[in-house]
Amino acid sequence: MTTEPPQTILRISKLRKFFAIRNAWNRRIGWLKAVDDISLEVYRGEILGIVGESGCGKSTLGKTLMGIHKSSGGEVVFEDQPLVNLTRQESRRLSRQLQYSYQDPGASLDPRWKIRRSLHEPLVIHSGLDYQERDERVKSILDAVGLPQGHLELYPHEISGGQQRRVGLARILTLHPSLIILDEPTSGLDVSVQATILSLFLDLKKQFDLTYMFISHDLSVIRMLCDRVAVMYLGKIVELGETETIFNHPRHPYTQSLLAAIPVIGGERITDNFWLEGEPPNPSALPSGCRFRTRCPNALAICAESDPPLRSDWPHQQVACTLAE
Amino acid sequence: MTTDLLNVSDLRVSFATDTGVARVLDKVNFSIRRGEIVGLVGESGCGKTTLARAILGVLPVNSARIDGGRIQFQSENLLEMPSERLSKEVRGRTITFIPQDPFSSFNPVFTIGSQITDLMRWKSPLRNTQGLTRGSPWWSLRRYEKQRFKADRARVLELLRAVQLPDPEAILRKYPHEISGGQRQRLMIAQALLPEPQLIIADEPTTALDVTIQAQILKLLRQLAHDRDIAVLFTTHDLGTTYEICDRITVMYAGQEMESATASDFFNRPSHPYTQKLLESLPRDKERIQGIPGDIPTLISPPTGCRFHPRCDRADKTCADTRPAAKSIWTNHTVRCYHPNTDPEVHRELINQPYPDP
Numbered sequence: 001m002t003t004e005p006p007q008t009i010l011r012i013s014k015l016r017k018f019f020a021i022r023n024a025w026n027r028r029i030g031w032l033k034a035v036d037d038i039s040l041e042v043y044r045g046e047i048l049g050i051v052g053e054s055g056c057g058k059s060t061l062g063k064t065l066m067g068i069h070k071s072s073g074g075e076v077v078f079e080d081q082p083l084v085n086l087t088r089q090e091s092r093r094l095s096r097q098l099q100y101s102y103q104d105p106g107a108s109l110d111p112r113w114k115i116r117r118s119l120h121e122p123l124v125i126h127s128g129l130d131y132q133e134r135d136e137r138v139k140s141i142l143d144a145v146g147l148p149q150g151h152l153e154l155y156p157h158e159i160s161g162g163q164q165r166r167v168g169l170a171r172i173l174t175l176h177p178s179l180i181i182l183d184e185p186t187s188g189l190d191v192s193v194q195a196t197i198l199s200l201f202l203d204l205k206k207q208f209d210l211t212y213m214f215i216s217h218d219l220s221v222i223r224m225l226c227d228r229v230a231v232m233y234l235g236k237i238v239e240l241g242e243t244e245t246i247f248n249h250p251r252h253p254y255t256q257s258l259l260a261a262i263p264v265i266g267g268e269r270i271t272d273n274f275w276l277e278g279e280p281p282n283p284s285a286l287p288s289g290c291r292f293r294t295r296c297p298n299a300l301a302i303c304a305e306s307d308p309p310l311r312s313d314w315p316h317q318q319v320a321c322t323l324a325e
Numbered sequence: 326m327t328t329d330l331l332n333v334s335d336l337r338v339s340f341a342t343d344t345g346v347a348r349v350l351d352k353v354n355f356s357i358r359r360g361e362i363v364g365l366v367g368e369s370g371c372g373k374t375t376l377a378r379a380i381l382g383v384l385p386v387n388s389a390r391i392d393g394g395r396i397q398f399q400s401e402n403l404l405e406m407p408s409e410r411l412s413k414e415v416r417g418r419t420i421t422f423i424p425q426d427p428f429s430s431f432n433p434v435f436t437i438g439s440q441i442t443d444l445m446r447w448k449s450p451l452r453n454t455q456g457l458t459r460g461s462p463w464w465s466l467r468r469y470e471k472q473r474f475k476a477d478r479a480r481v482l483e484l485l486r487a488v489q490l491p492d493p494e495a496i497l498r499k500y501p502h503e504i505s506g507g508q509r510q511r512l513m514i515a516q517a518l519l520p521e522p523q524l525i526i527a528d529e530p531t532t533a534l535d536v537t538i539q540a541q542i543l544k545l546l547r548q549l550a551h552d553r554d555i556a557v558l559f560t561t562h563d564l565g566t567t568y569e570i571c572d573r574i575t576v577m578y579a580g581q582e583m584e585s586a587t588a589s590d591f592f593n594r595p596s597h598p599y600t601q602k603l604l605e606s607l608p609r610d611k612e613r614i615q616g617i618p619g620d621i622p623t624l625i626s627p628p629t630g631c632r633f634h635p636r637c638d639r640a641d642k643t644c645a646d647t648r649p650a651a652k653s654i655w656t657n658h659t660v661r662c663y664h665p666n667t668d669p670e671v672h673r674e675l676i677n678q679p680y681p682d683p
Contacts, residue, residue: 053535160620190368190562195606196616217535220565224608261540263565265592265607266676271547271569274540279507 006043009179009211013039015074017064021284032284034060036235047212049226051219057235058215062181066100067091096126099177103184105168109156115167116152122175137174144207145170162193181213186221219262223247231255234283234291241317251324254292298323330556331357331524336394338379347624349375351580360554364567367577370621373560377526381422382411417448421517423527427509431501438497445477448520484515488545507538514546524556531566543570568592576600579622579632586658594672596654596665599633604675639664
């Protein structure tokens with residue numbers, strides 16, 4: 001960690017994204033709270049991990065930040081500019097700085113376009129460069145992500161999954177963003193390919209001064225890569241803090257169970273002593289009070305009364321649990 | 326060995342593709358003993374699913390061809406067994422299957438109960454197959470005696486309780502979309518256990534699930550298989566899950582098996598260069614993360630000799646010429662490599678410090 005105070009690049013306060021649940025007559029019968037009152041700061045130059053199981057709202061959070069989903073409330077400030085309710089021009093200007101890397105880059109590349117055209121596209125939209133200049137920029141970026149020039153002439157289906165991810169990254173990097181939201185960037189890759197992609201992320205971060213928001217369900221990747229982690233459960237952050245602190249002293253029972261569920265080669269077997277039971281409740285019918293109480297082994301009557309806020313009673317760690325100590 | 330439940334030897338399978346013949350399995354040797362959980366580990370495209378499907382006899386008819394080898398199950402070669410007998414006595418009876426994707430494995434228009442009843446009608450251990458042949462009248466095939474139905478249903482409910490599904494009778498009345506992925510995978514396990522098989526083939530049963538659900542399912546599967554003395558072939562790409570559940574582990578790469586050992590030996594002394602590279606690529610340390618250089622070879626024109634040699638830093642000329650024979654380096658630990666790395670320092674580096682815990 002650096003000694004100077006960290007500079008905030010993105011500040012999220014009380015961000016909400018609710019999806020309406022409608023019945024057959026299109027009448028609203030409830031809300032699905034995908035992102036519920038999330039407050040978070042991302043510091044310049046760090047890697048912030050967002051971790052949680054499927055359906056916990058981590059991708060919705062990323063997409064709401066990007067403006068792909070319209071937020072239902074709350075504020076987002078990016079580089080000292082509010083990100084909510086922008087006009088099209090403003091949001092286009094800002095979106096050069098803030099980029100989103102999709103979960104499946106293979107599906108986000110046009111199958112009928114050669115890689116060259118896909119890489120040119122963002123520059124055509126966002127910059128006034130002519131073809132020669134664009135091509136130069138594209139080639140230098142391609143070099144940075146470790147792809148040969150020859151790949152410019154290929155179609156997406158002709159390259160492997162790992163290479164498609166590199167193209168997806170190159171496409172984002174051509175605009176020189178300052179913050180990239182990486183949504184499950186290594187899911188579906190083999191470990192050996194995953195390792196090369198992860199080291200590529202680290203190299204690029206150094207080279208281009210990037211900040212990452214790293215959304216993943218894979219705790220071992222998060223642990224290795226991230227400086228800080230936010231653990232999400234059903235639309236809420238339940239624990240937030242520095243990676244080492246959280247992984248060594250998880251205080252929220254959900255984080256504890258997540259950590260207990262990762263197989264560690266050479267460690268204790270989870271199949272001998274895994275204790276969490278049940279499955280996450282239906283997100284459209286949340287339990288009262290703390291959302292984790294239906295599965296929590298320590299739950300008391302008090303947990304059903306109110307939803308515990310994030311408490312920062314510990315150094316480098318905030319926990320949303322009434323009973324945590 | 327005589328105690329082997331399943332013994333695959335020199336199995337070769339090829340697929341016809343648009344660009345040529347892909348040799349997906351290249352003389353694979355592999356065995357499972359009675360009541361043992363064997364992990365088959367490899368990256369995507371290494372042939373682990375093809376091997377699983379070859380054992381079940383469900384390779385795609387139009388494109389796949391078995392070029393040679395044997396699949397010895399109990400005392401018979403499955404490759405020579407008449408298909409009628411295979412489907413009546415083996416597939417779905419003594420060998421059952423747990424698929425990777427619990428979401429697309431149920432028919433969405435029937436209730437779970439009716440799908441399980443259907444399974445029990447044909448594959449229940451109580452079913453008397455002796456008198457039934459292709460010549461029997463159709464009503465004898467359709468008949469589902471009331472007594473057997475009752476017994477079968479009791480068994481189904483008992484098993485649903487064994488896989489820890491809450492309120493089994495209500496679940497039987499539900500449609501597949503009404504239950505969660507974890508519950509569907511539990512149902513799949515229950516279905517695989519119903520015919521009282523000797524061997525369950527589980528093809529990446531936990532990849533589609535979240536970590537906490539994966540931990541529950543692994544725990545359940547391990548416990549049920551050991552309690553009932555059922556052998557499991559567990560294919561996966563994740564070395565971590567094999568550590569959790571397996572008694573023995575075989576590593577495959579590009580259609581060839583590379584290393585095979587008991588789980589404890591495997592994780593104490595991983596010796597094949599490929600296994601070591603695989604362990605190195607697990608995310609552990611920011612400073613020394615590295616993948617395996619190069620790409621997975623195409624199976625249409627695979628490298629000669631050991632298929633890993635172009636990416637291996639210990640390879641020499643002999644590796645490119647002929648494929649190494651299985652070499653037993655310790656008891657119950659074989660590698661197919663001319664230059665296994667048996668340095669205890671390296672092993673300690675790879676295994677004993679997986680996470681730099683204080």
